[in-house]
Each structure stands twice: as C-alpha cells, then as structure tokens.
Amino acid sequence: MRRTTVIALVVALIAGLVGVALMPRVPRLGAHTTGDPNLAAATRSVTPDPSGHRGLAVALFEDGRIRTAGLGDRDLAGRPVEPGTPFEIGSITKALTGMLLADQVAAGVVDPDDRLGATWPQVTGPASDSTLAELASHRAGLPRLAPTSVLGWARILWANVSGGNPYAGQGVDTIRSAANRVSPDDGRGEVHYSNLGPSVLGHALAAKAGVPYPELLHARLLRPLGMTATVIVTRDDDLPAGRAQGSRASGRPLDPWMGAGYAPAGAGPWSTVEDLGTLLAVILAGTAPGADATTARFRENDDTRIGYGWFTTRYGDREVVWHNGATSGFRSYLGFERATGRAVVVLGNTDRGVEPIGLRLLGLPETEAGEAAPVTPVWIGAGLALAFTFLGGLSLLGTARRRELDRVTLLAAAVWAFAYLGLAHRMGDWSVVPAWLWPLGAGLSAAGVALAATRWRALPVVDARVPWRRLLSVASSVVAAVLAVTAVAG
Structure with missing residues (x-):
C-alpha cells in the first residue's frame, strides 16, 4: 500500500x-500599438483590467476628424491589431438592416407599416401580419431564434460545447419556414430582443428588391459609403484576409459564425473600425443612406428607446445612440452623441464586453459607463x-x-x-x-x-x-x- x-x-x-x-x-491586452498613439493611450487608460482582452481596434470621431488605433494581438500568434484588421461585428448588422429599411422607405419602395406578407409574399403564416417597423424594432412578438427540432437543439448545443458555428446550414429557407410557422406572442408591440425578427426583415427587403440580402446591403449602403472592408461571409473561403481570431476571455479559440439565414441579424458580417468610423461620421452628418433609422421611435424602458435597429439610451442628462454585437469570440460597440458630435467604435476579439470602453471614450464617467455584463x-x-x-x-x-x-x-x-x-x-x-x-x-x-x-x-x-x-x-x-x-x- x-x-x-x-x-x-x-x-x-x-x-x-x-x-x-x-x-x-x-489573454491579456498586448503591448502592440498601431495607428494614432494618443487614441491608443486613451483606450488603455479606460481599460483598467486588460485581462480577458487580447486585442482591440478603436475609432473616435470628433471635431470633424476620424482617428483610429489598434491595440494588442489579433491572433494567438501575436500579430498586432491594426486599424484595418477585420473583426466579426455580430448584431451591429441589425442596425445596418434597420438603415436598409429606412433607405427603402425614403426611396418609396416600402412603407414602415407595410405587412410582412405583402413585402415577402412567400410568408403566409400568422407572422405575415407583422409590420416592417415592428420587425426592425423588436416589437413583432417573434422568438429570439427560429423554433427547431430536438436534433437542431442538439446541433446548437454541440456547437457551443465544441466552439463551432451554431448557424451552420441555416439558410434563407430556414428563416422563411420559421416565419411561416411562428405566431407573434402576447408581447407584440413591446420591445423584446430577437434575432429572428431582423433576419426576417432583411430577407423580406431583399425579396422585394429581387436580390439576396448581402447584395442589397452592398448596393444601398456599403458601396455608397465606400465601406469596402465590410462583408457578409457565408463560406469559410470568403473569410477576410488578415482577420482577427476570436476566443473566449478564458483563452479558448472559437470558430467564426456564419449562415445566410441569420446574416441580417449578425451571423457572418465582418468589418473594420475604419469602415464603421466612416459610417458614424456620415450618420452624424445626416448624409448616410437610411440615417433616419437612428431616430428613437419606441420606448423599451425608462432610459432606452429604439428606432429601426438603433437604441437610444439616456445616461443622466446625456443621450447616446448605439448598437453592440456579440458572437462566440468577438465583441463590438458603436455609439454616438448628437449633442457633442462625437462617435466611437470599439471592436474586440474575445467575448469580454467592450461597451464600457466605448462609453468612457465618449466622455461618460465611469459610474455611468459601468462594467460589461458577462454573456453568462x-x-x-x-x-x-x-x-x-x-x-x-x-x-x-x-x-x-x-x-x-x-x-x-x-x-x-x-x-x-x-x-x-x-x-x-x-x-x-x-x-x-x-x-x-x-x-x-x-x-x-x-x-x-x-x-x-x-x-x-x-x-x-x-x-x-x-x-x-x-x-x-x-x-x-x-x-x-x-x-x-x-x-x-x-
């Protein structure tokens, strides 16, 4: 013994x-710095705990000028983040889909009160009565995700355990089928965040235009603004070169998300702080296609209202218009203040939230900016x-x-x-x-x-x-x- x-x-x-x-x-935010050194230093100063962040890309628009910076590493090999490094931006695409709606309304193609069934005739179920405005503002009463089978849930669970892509194989037919099967719940008319609603909206607008969603987004928004680095990826072969690698804050590397069905809600979009900084600058100037989407129209709670995909939140006597994004290994945040004319973009390649960094760079005190809420x-x-x-x-x-x-x-x-x-x-x-x-x-x-x-x-x-x-x-x-x-x- x-x-x-x-x-x-x-x-x-x-x-x-x-x-x-x-x-x-x-991971810890590395020492690499590219782009504007003053912006990089300011970003480090409002990121007191670098643990859990591997790399950050930042854009700040103020006084009519966009400054950009990269901090830390874009991948496990230690290559530096640069202002032109592509990141997954997740649900920020919901804000772009909202802008598509506003653009198509301005062009006289659709009306915000049009019914889904009239815009996308292949949708004939109960959800066909939802309006385009309800879909854009999370008020259609649709579930967060499309209903799925036991095998479907098992596949999603496996993707979460293995760090894979839970949206693989879910195409436009998945969204159309879900829209035909689901019924708006009792919460219709109230804001309840959904991935299905904006996905249905994006594909409905695309069906009306007679082109796939990525083509419509590119033609009506990305190309006019010169956002050449912003893409919707549906296949591994289309992933952008030099991209950041996503991981958990605990260090585990994760696969990119992609799937044509949920693309309008955030599965597959990649962008850079240079592109997104340009977007915010032209929104503040009022010259962006669909900029009216950022106008707050519906109340979520005492502090937050929503337009077409864009949220407006009050912090004391200040108002910030914003959207964020979260995929399995990336976090993103866009925010701007009309009163000050300042805007910020923060992209990170772990699942540690970046919202407080963005709010601090906008000048909000730490007590207002708070801390990033963990995903779980x-x-x-x-x-x-x-x-x-x-x-x-x-x-x-x-x-x-x-x-x-x-x-x-x-x-x-x-x-x-x-x-x-x-x-x-x-x-x-x-x-x-x-x-x-x-x-x-x-x-x-x-x-x-x-x-x-x-x-x-x-x-x-x-x-x-x-x-x-x-x-x-x-x-x-x-x-x-x-x-x-x-x-x-x-």
Missing part, C-alpha cells in the same frame, strides 16, 4: 508539472472550471478503491477523468478562477490512473450478473466521453 501511494504521488507530481505547461492561458453569469463559468477540473480525478480515485471492480468500469472512469479535464480547460472561465488549479486536477487524475494500473491485472474484464448489460452501460459511457474529448479538441 505504501509503495502504491508513493507511485501515485510521483505520477501526480509529474502530471501536475506537465499540466503547468498545458494549463489555460487567459460568472458563477457558471467558474463552477464549470472547478467542477470539471476535479470531478473526474476524484471519481476515478473512488472507483479505483472499490472492492468489487472490473476492467471495463475502471477504463470508463479513466476516460472520463481526462474528458472532464478537457471540458474544464475549454469551457471553464479561467479569467475568474486561478488557472493553476487545472494542473492540480491533472495531477489528481494521473494519481487515479496510477492507482488503477496497480489493480488492473487482478481485475476481471466484466464483473456483473448480466455481463452484456454492464458492457452496454460502460460502452455508452465511453462513447459519451469520447464525444466530449472530440468536442474539446475541435
């Missing part, structure tokens, strides 16, 4: 040391990190010490021990949990393997009254563990 304990401790120590080299690395509650990411790091090792140690045991049971426990470690590494929020805990978990799992190895020869292959049932149970467990390993390794 003493010899076994010594072996387990030595193996645990070695595994822990190896784990130090492999433990999660939380902090306790969830911290809990996943702690539980998965130690659960597998503790379970394996407990299994290896059983009196009645067989090899298949022990093998399943060993596979799960390392599957849990992988899940902890990829899914835990290591920006709030000390990363050095992960090597301790690796050592614990390795100690369990060492203890299991000392008993292996003396164990039967299967020790159960009904061997096939035991084998089936363990086999299903091993398959699940392999799937988990595949997910975290992807």
Whole structure:
C-alpha cells in the first residue's frame, strides 16, 4: 500500500508539472500599438483590467476628424491589431438592416407599416401580419431564434460545447419556414430582443428588391459609403484576409459564425473600425443612406428607446445612440452623441464586453459607463472550471478503491477523468478562477490512473450478473466521453 501511494504521488507530481505547461492561458491586452498613439493611450487608460482582452481596434470621431488605433494581438500568434484588421461585428448588422429599411422607405419602395406578407409574399403564416417597423424594432412578438427540432437543439448545443458555428446550414429557407410557422406572442408591440425578427426583415427587403440580402446591403449602403472592408461571409473561403481570431476571455479559440439565414441579424458580417468610423461620421452628418433609422421611435424602458435597429439610451442628462454585437469570440460597440458630435467604435476579439470602453471614450464617467455584463453569469463559468477540473480525478480515485471492480468500469472512469479535464480547460472561465488549479486536477487524475494500473491485472474484464448489460452501460459511457474529448479538441 505504501509503495502504491508513493507511485501515485510521483505520477501526480509529474502530471501536475506537465499540466503547468498545458494549463489555460487567459489573454491579456498586448503591448502592440498601431495607428494614432494618443487614441491608443486613451483606450488603455479606460481599460483598467486588460485581462480577458487580447486585442482591440478603436475609432473616435470628433471635431470633424476620424482617428483610429489598434491595440494588442489579433491572433494567438501575436500579430498586432491594426486599424484595418477585420473583426466579426455580430448584431451591429441589425442596425445596418434597420438603415436598409429606412433607405427603402425614403426611396418609396416600402412603407414602415407595410405587412410582412405583402413585402415577402412567400410568408403566409400568422407572422405575415407583422409590420416592417415592428420587425426592425423588436416589437413583432417573434422568438429570439427560429423554433427547431430536438436534433437542431442538439446541433446548437454541440456547437457551443465544441466552439463551432451554431448557424451552420441555416439558410434563407430556414428563416422563411420559421416565419411561416411562428405566431407573434402576447408581447407584440413591446420591445423584446430577437434575432429572428431582423433576419426576417432583411430577407423580406431583399425579396422585394429581387436580390439576396448581402447584395442589397452592398448596393444601398456599403458601396455608397465606400465601406469596402465590410462583408457578409457565408463560406469559410470568403473569410477576410488578415482577420482577427476570436476566443473566449478564458483563452479558448472559437470558430467564426456564419449562415445566410441569420446574416441580417449578425451571423457572418465582418468589418473594420475604419469602415464603421466612416459610417458614424456620415450618420452624424445626416448624409448616410437610411440615417433616419437612428431616430428613437419606441420606448423599451425608462432610459432606452429604439428606432429601426438603433437604441437610444439616456445616461443622466446625456443621450447616446448605439448598437453592440456579440458572437462566440468577438465583441463590438458603436455609439454616438448628437449633442457633442462625437462617435466611437470599439471592436474586440474575445467575448469580454467592450461597451464600457466605448462609453468612457465618449466622455461618460465611469459610474455611468459601468462594467460589461458577462454573456453568462460568472458563477457558471467558474463552477464549470472547478467542477470539471476535479470531478473526474476524484471519481476515478473512488472507483479505483472499490472492492468489487472490473476492467471495463475502471477504463470508463479513466476516460472520463481526462474528458472532464478537457471540458474544464475549454469551457471553464479561467479569467475568474486561478488557472493553476487545472494542473492540480491533472495531477489528481494521473494519481487515479496510477492507482488503477496497480489493480488492473487482478481485475476481471466484466464483473456483473448480466455481463452484456454492464458492457452496454460502460460502452455508452465511453462513447459519451469520447464525444466530449472530440468536442474539446475541435
């Protein structure tokens, strides 16, 4: 027993040391600076905690001039962010879709009170009664996402676990089918944020124009403004060169989002602070196509109103017109004040929010700018990190010490021990949990393997009254563990 304990401790120590080299690395805003040095310095001064940010691109418009800067790294290789580096901009595209509506209204093509069914005749279900203005302002009573099957939800869950693209394979037909199946809920007329509503709107406007949504956006908005770096990506081959790489604030790299169906709501758009800075400058000048979309029309709450995709929020005696974006590995923010004529763009390549940075650059005090709300509650990411790091090792140690045991049971426990470690590494929020805990978990799992190895020869292959049932149970467990390993390794 003493010899076994010594072996387990030595193996645990070695595994822990190896784990130090492999433990999660939380990104920090790097030292690289490009573009305007004063703007870069100002951005660093309003980003007191660089942990969780890898790179930022910023544009500031004031006194009739646009300044741009890049800070930190655009990818894991450490290449610097530049003002022309493309970032995923996510839901900022909802604001562009709102501008498309305002542009088409100004051109006399549609009316904001037109019904969806009249604009997109292929939509004949209950949602066809929604107006274009309701779709643009999240007041159509539509769900956040299109209803899907059990397999569809499983695919989305798998994408979230593996860091993949949850919108893959969801085309325009997906949105049209959803619009035909869903019924507006009792919240119609009230602001309830939706990805489905703006997607339906974008494709309805495109159907009216007889071209796909990306072509309509390019023809009516991007090309007139010279926004040549702003693109809607629907295939891997079309991803922009020199783009930033997205990741979680805990360091896990993530795949880009793309899907033609949800493109008008934020799946697939890429842009730069140079392009988006130009957009805000011409909106403030009143010369942008569809600039009227930024006019606040409907009340969300005491402090916030919404136009066609654009929100207007009051901070004390100041009003900021804005929209933000969030994909799995990027965050974005646009904001401007009509009273001061100042506008800001902030793009980041992790899932740590950038809204407070933008508000501080607009001149709002820290008490008003607040802190970025996490995508999920902090306790969830911290809990996943702690539980998965130690659960597998503790379970394996407990299994290896059983009196009645067989090899298949022990093998399943060993596979799960390392599957849990992988899940902890990829899914835990290591920006709030000390990363050095992960090597301790690796050592614990390795100690369990060492203890299991000392008993292996003396164990039967299967020790159960009904061997096939035991084998089936363990086999299903091993398959699940392999799937988990595949997910975290992807």
